[in-house]
Amino acid sequence: MKRHNSQQPPVIITPSAGDTAFPPMVSLSNGVPVYLLGKGTAGLLRVEFVADAGQRREKVHMASSTANAMLTEGTVNHDAITLNDLIDSTGAVLNHSADKETASLVMITLSRKLEEVTALAAEVLFHPSFPETEFRMLIDKRVQAFLTGRQKTSVIGREEFYRALCGNNNPYGRVTKLDDYQSITTAAIREFHSLHYRSDNMYITVAGHDPEKALPVLEKYFSGNGTGMWHKPEMPEIVFETAKTGRIFAEVGNSVQSAVRMGWKGISRDHQDYQGLQVANMILGGYFGSRLMRNIREEKGYTYGINSVAGAFHGIGYIAIMTEVANSYREETISEIKKEIMKLCRDEVGQDELSIVRNHFMGEIARMFDGPFNRAETIRGIIDYNTGHDYFARFVETVKTITPGKIKELFNTYFNIDNSFEIIAGAK
Amino acid sequence: MIEFERDTLSNGLKVIVHYDDSTPMVTTNLLYDAGSRDEDPEATGFAHLFEHLMFEGSENVPVFDTPVMLAGGENNAFTNNDITNYYITLPANNLEIALWLESDRMVGLDLSESRLATQKSVVTEEFRQRYLNQPYGDIFLLLRPLAYKVHPYMWAAIGKDIGHIEKADSKRVIQFYRRHYSPASAILSVAGAVKPDDAFRMAEKWFGDIPSPAKIARVLPVEPQQKGRREITVHRDVPAAQLIMAFHTGGRDSRDFYILDLLTDILSGCDSGRFPSVLVRKKELFSDADIYLSGEIDPGLVIFSGRVKSGIDIKKAESAVMSELNRLASEAVTTAELEKARNRYESLRLLSYLSAANKAFSLAFHELLGDADGINTEIARYMSVSAQEIIDSAARTFSPDNCSVIHYLPEVK
Numbered sequence: 001m002k003r004h005n006s007q008q009p010p011v012i013i014t015p016s017a018g019d020t021a022f023p024p025m026v027s028l029s030n031g032v033p034v035y036l037l038g039k040g041t042a043g044l045l046r047v048e049f050v051a052d053a054g055q056r057r058e059k060v061h062m063a064s065s066t067a068n069a070m071l072t073e074g075t076v077n078h079d080a081i082t083l084n085d086l087i088d089s090t091g092a093v094l095n096h097s098a099d100k101e102t103a104s105l106v107m108i109t110l111s112r113k114l115e116e117v118t119a120l121a122a123e124v125l126f127h128p129s130f131p132e133t134e135f136r137m138l139i140d141k142r143v144q145a146f147l148t149g150r151q152k153t154s155v156i157g158r159e160e161f162y163r164a165l166c167g168n169n170n171p172y173g174r175v176t177k178l179d180d181y182q183s184i185t186t187a188a189i190r191e192f193h194s195l196h197y198r199s200d201n202m203y204i205t206v207a208g209h210d211p212e213k214a215l216p217v218l219e220k221y222f223s224g225n226g227t228g229m230w231h232k233p234e235m236p237e238i239v240f241e242t243a244k245t246g247r248i249f250a251e252v253g254n255s256v257q258s259a260v261r262m263g264w265k266g267i268s269r270d271h272q273d274y275q276g277l278q279v280a281n282m283i284l285g286g287y288f289g290s291r292l293m294r295n296i297r298e299e300k301g302y303t304y305g306i307n308s309v310a311g312a313f314h315g316i317g318y319i320a321i322m323t324e325v326a327n328s329y330r331e332e333t334i335s336e337i338k339k340e341i342m343k344l345c346r347d348e349v350g351q352d353e354l355s356i357v358r359n360h361f362m363g364e365i366a367r368m369f370d371g372p373f374n375r376a377e378t379i380r381g382i383i384d385y386n387t388g389h390d391y392f393a394r395f396v397e398t399v400k401t402i403t404p405g406k407i408k409e410l411f412n413t414y415f416n417i418d419n420s421f422e423i424i425a426g427a428k
Numbered sequence: 429m430i431e432f433e434r435d436t437l438s439n440g441l442k443v444i445v446h447y448d449d450s451t452p453m454v455t456t457n458l459l460y461d462a463g464s465r466d467e468d469p470e471a472t473g474f475a476h477l478f479e480h481l482m483f484e485g486s487e488n489v490p491v492f493d494t495p496v497m498l499a500g501g502e503n504n505a506f507t508n509n510d511i512t513n514y515y516i517t518l519p520a521n522n523l524e525i526a527l528w529l530e531s532d533r534m535v536g537l538d539l540s541e542s543r544l545a546t547q548k549s550v551v552t553e554e555f556r557q558r559y560l561n562q563p564y565g566d567i568f569l570l571l572r573p574l575a576y577k578v579h580p581y582m583w584a585a586i587g588k589d590i591g592h593i594e595k596a597d598s599k600r601v602i603q604f605y606r607r608h609y610s611p612a613s614a615i616l617s618v619a620g621a622v623k624p625d626d627a628f629r630m631a632e633k634w635f636g637d638i639p640s641p642a643k644i645a646r647v648l649p650v651e652p653q654q655k656g657r658r659e660i661t662v663h664r665d666v667p668a669a670q671l672i673m674a675f676h677t678g679g680r681d682s683r684d685f686y687i688l689d690l691l692t693d694i695l696s697g698c699d700s701g702r703f704p705s706v707l708v709r710k711k712e713l714f715s716d717a718d719i720y721l722s723g724e725i726d727p728g729l730v731i732f733s734g735r736v737k738s739g740i741d742i743k744k745a746e747s748a749v750m751s752e753l754n755r756l757a758s759e760a761v762t763t764a765e766l767e768k769a770r771n772r773y774e775s776l777r778l779l780s781y782l783s784a785a786n787k788a789f790s791l792a793f794h795e796l797l798g799d800a801d802g803i804n805t806e807i808a809r810y811m812s813v814s815a816q817e818i819i820d821s822a823a824r825t826f827s828p829d830n831c832s833v834i835h836y837l838p839e840v841k
Contacts (some may be wrong), residue, residue: 007633009488010524015500018452040450044778072699081709084700089764091771093779110775137708141715144735147667151563253665257553257561289493301549304557324557356497363500366519370451373782 017365020392023205023379026215028223032199034215035379037207037372045208046108046373047118047218049125050380052232053103053196055171056314059236062176062184063192066138068098070189071105071124073134080134083124092117094124100172100313102384103196111208115217122221125197130186143181153252154324156425157259160250164421165263165318167241172313195233199224203383207372240316243421250425258330258426259322262337264414266310266317269385273410274312275398277319280410281310282357283349284340285321289356291340292321300336302329310414314385319414327427334422344411348404361399365392430781430803432617432791433624435631439640440612443631444791444800445624448784454520454620457788458530461615461796462608463510464587465580465648465726468600473551473587476507477596478604480547482514487536489529499525507585510725511796517785520621524630530616531634534609544598551593555586563666567733567836574658575674575729575832579651611640615795619788651676651727657828661835668715669736671745672834674729675825677721681797685721686809687821688730692719693769694761695752700768703734706752712737713745725797730825742835756822760815773810 023035055064072087072094074080087094092109094117105125109117149155159175166173199222206214243265252258267274278286285292285308292306306323325333368378369392382391432446467474482505483492496503501518503526516526559565568584576582587593616635618627654676678684696703696718703717717734736745780786787803794802 009495010528012495012499012525013519013521015519015522041778041782044775044782081700081705084698084704085768088698088700089768089771091768091773091775093775108775108779110771110778113771134709137712137715140737144668144715144738148563150667151665153561255561257556287493287497289491289497297550298546301546302553304550304554324553324561326553326556356494359500360497363497363502363518366452366500367502367517370453371782 015359015362015366017362017392017396018369020365020369020396022382022389023375028199028219030200030223032222033203034218035203035205035376035383036211037205037375037379038209038211040208040372042209043111044108045111045114045206045211045214046106046376047121047207047214048104048106048205048376048380049121049202050102050104050205050384051197051202053192053201054099054101056100056238057196057233057236058171058192060184060188060192061171061174061180063188064103065098066184067189067193067197068096068103069138070130070135071096071128073138074129074131075123076127076129077123080131083120087117087120090117090120094121111213114214118214118217118221126199128193130190130193132186135186139181139184143178146176146178146181151253151255153255153257153259153425156250156252157261157322157423160248160423160425161261161263161320164244164248164423165265166243166316167239170238170240172238172240172316198230200230201232205376205379207376211372238315245419245421248421248423250423251428252425253427255426256327257324258327258424259324260330260333261423262321262334262420263423264319264416264420266312266319266414268315268317269312269387271317273413274317275395276402276406276410277310277414278395279357279361279399279402280344280407280414281308281319282361283353283407284308284344284415287357287360291344292337295340296323296333296336300332302326302333312385330424330426338417341411341415341417345408345415348408350404354404354407358399362396365396430787430791432800433628434795434800435628437611437632437636439636439638440643441631441635441638441640442615442795443628444615444617444795445622445627446617446619446784446787446791447621447623448619448787449621451620451784452520453517453784454523454526454618454622455515455517455785455788456523456526456530457513457515457617457619457785457792459615459617459789459792459796460512460514460608461613462512463508464583464585465509466608466646467580467583469580469583470592471596471600472583472592473585474592474596474600474604475512476585476587477547477551477593478601479505479507479512480551481539481543481601482533482537484543484547485538486533487538488532492529492533495525495529501526508724509581509585511793513789513792515785515789523618523622523627524634527630527634531638534611534614534635535638537605537609539598539601539605541598544596544601548593548596552590555590555593559586563664564670564836567670567672567834570660570662570834571672571674571731571832574660574834575676576651578649579726580648581651581724581726581728606641607644610643611635611638612643615792617788617792617795617800619784619791648726654830654832657831657833659833659835661837663837663839666836666838668738669742669838670834670836671732671734671736671742671749672836673732673746673749674832675830677728677730677825679727680723680725682727683817684821684825686806687813687817688825689721690769690773690810690813691756691761691818691821692721692730693772694765695719697769697772702752707734707748711748713740713748717749742837746833750826750828753822753826757819757826761818763815766813766815770811777807
């Protein structure tokens with residue numbers, strides 16, 4: 001099938017990352033920082049409240065995520081059904097989430113309903129009642145999800161990965177057991193909540209058209225509990241074990257595929273090599289045309305997808321390679337992953353491949369800053385990990401200037417096959 | 429109001445452009461009027477397998493992804509029962525790259541045996557990963573043949589079984605390509621920081637000379653009215669029972685679509701919906717309970733899906749769902765419930781259309797339905813749904829004779 005009329009392909013214009021400036025910040029009268037992300041469609045606002053109330057702060061396992069999930073299950077003024085009816089009637093969406101580091105409540109609301117929804121957000125954040133009935137229902141639901149997870153190779157693979165990386169005695173590596181659902185109590189989440197959910201322990205982002213207009217409303221509902229006897233609780237001591245090496249096998253009943261994970265301890269976000277490592281990782285397994293995808297999916301057809309990540313929590317970095325393959329392909333897959341890494345340790349990447357990765361990063365960054373809602377999510381990473389307001393400006397510079405020689409050096413430093421660990425979760 | 433301009437090239441390709449200067453990016457969305465409903469019952473999963481092959485390079489583009497990445501873009505595609513849809517989002521000054529790439533694979537796809545062999549293997553792994561290796565993953569593989577007896581919606585886009593993918597040969601692949609991948613079967617929409625005249629000029633440049641065979645009219649068997657309840661029970665290695673109930677309803681252009689879309693939002697669209705309130709919180713029969721439209725173009729399904737709490741008899745759970753549904757046919761939903769659903773529609777619509785990519789897809793899809801302006805006129809269709817229409821629609825839809833049920837139970841150990 002020859003083209004009817006062949007024409008010269010268009011010339012590709014080298015993409016730019018665009019404006020990555022950190023947004024302006026103002027403070028409420030009690031000092032709560034509010035970051036303003038303007039421009040965007042009129043009519044809709046996204047406001048996020050981020051509290052320093054992640055899992056790393058918990059003394060009782062699951063206290064952070066349970067307290068967070070229970071916020072919308074009733075307050076001192078409204079039972080769960082009435083409360084949710086009030087929220088939903090405004091048309092707003094309220095999403096809560098808690099991760100290892102922080103906990104958050106996002107509200108997306110019609111601008112004309114801002115005050116009504118902000119009042120409800122303040123009520124759920126500061127005055128939840130943690131009723132016993134709803135608590136039991138939540139735990140039952142989580143137990144079901146937990147049991148379902150026991151049959152998911154991807155879930156077991158992830159759990160074993162973090163345990164191998166961090167050890168089992170800290171919130172980053174600890175694997176949840178069925179018993180844990182019996183141990184958690186409303187008393188524990190009440191305590192966690194009262195220690196960490198305060199306006200002076202959070203920051204706020206406002207994204208949308210004219211975000212300044214939200215300030216008087218935020219002042220009204222979020223400038224309280226800024227003084228008084230509260231002292232920020234001490235950070236519990238977190239002890240990481242030395243990362244494991246070698247093979248770890250976790251049996252998952254009759255699975256037709258296995259989760260294969262390969263990992264290393266990585267580096268922190270403020271390490272001088274962290275940004276360069278992002279580039280190296282992208283080449284290996286960070287995009288559709290990566291070395292791993294081309295070999296293991298596009299040439300061998302072993303998998304629907306394979307990717308790799310270089311990231312870091314507070315206190316511990318990691319490098320992970322992840323895929324799901326038929327049980328019969330798992331040894332070949334691991335051996336091909338190792339071959340790809342050895343190639344990158346031996347041979348410098350060519351300029352063509354490096355250009356693809358460079359331009360891809362520019363496009364990625366441009367998308368991360370495209371529109372106020374995306375920017376709000378992007379700057380959360382900068383604030384939570386304190387990586388500096390110029391993080392993306394520096395990153396753009398690193399991506400543009402990193403050399404093939406440096407990339408090869410990074411592979412040799414951080415992707416040492418002899419001290420990696422590998423997880424297989426699947427059938428025997 | 430989402431403004432757009434539209435044009436049809438001489439070969440039949442429809443082109444729609446929406447200008448949005450709040451983003452530095454642009455999205456091209458190329459929708460092909462070909463989905464799994466267009467497959468031979470003996471060769472299912474073909475439209476989706478073909479979607480994979482569309483990324484395997486074409487006459488002037490050895491690796492599809494390379495120019496996309498070099499242009500700072502991202503791209504993907506999906507296949508469902510009705511359509512196959514390809515999209516590329518990239519900086520607006522590289523729009524022409526996207527049009528060049530899409531035109532090249534529309535006319536000159538590389539269909540070598542080795543690429544077919546690899547993608548058959550990749551799709552087989554996708555089938556395993558998404559449907560077989562997931563607890564509850566095969567529910568829709570079971571539901572479709574239960575609910576449909578003659579219409580091709582009886583199989584899922586991934587296919588009836590892995591065997592069909594394994595048997596796919598290049599002769600059929602080429603046939604499928606010639607039949608469905610042509611300008612007259614496609615709708616191109618472009619949304620983002622581009623002026624309509626510029627986009628039309630580039631579309632003409634890259635697609636204008638592609639010959640188009642006449643579009644072959646689609647003739648599909650009409651699913652006869654279901655007369656009598658259908659039920660299957662399966663046992664799987666899962667921790668809790670799942671109840672699935674599916675009712676036939678109208679197509680995407682029917683009034684029932686809008687009525688039931690709003691009604692299902694009232695029932696389970698948010699946490700204060702009737703199902704979470706009554707079936708989950710008050711009666712404690714389910715740990716979650718959801719109802720939604722399957723959303724296909726031809727007459728589709730309203731599907732209830734709920735995880736039954738341990739210790740609860742699935743039949744008791746089912747009759748509680750049925751009595752909630754029956755109540756809708758006799759008792760009007762409240763003004764507050766309707767008002768809530770309308771507010772939610774307004775804010776979720778605004779949220780969705782913050783994204784130029786979503787607008788591009790929606791414009792193309794509405795054009796396929798008959799008129800791209802449906803993206804604007806559908807607001808009135810939703811807002812005008814009345815309490816009486818909901819009663820009538822519920823009475824038409826939620827009868828036991830119109831219901832297909834799956835009792836998906838844990839294995840007895």
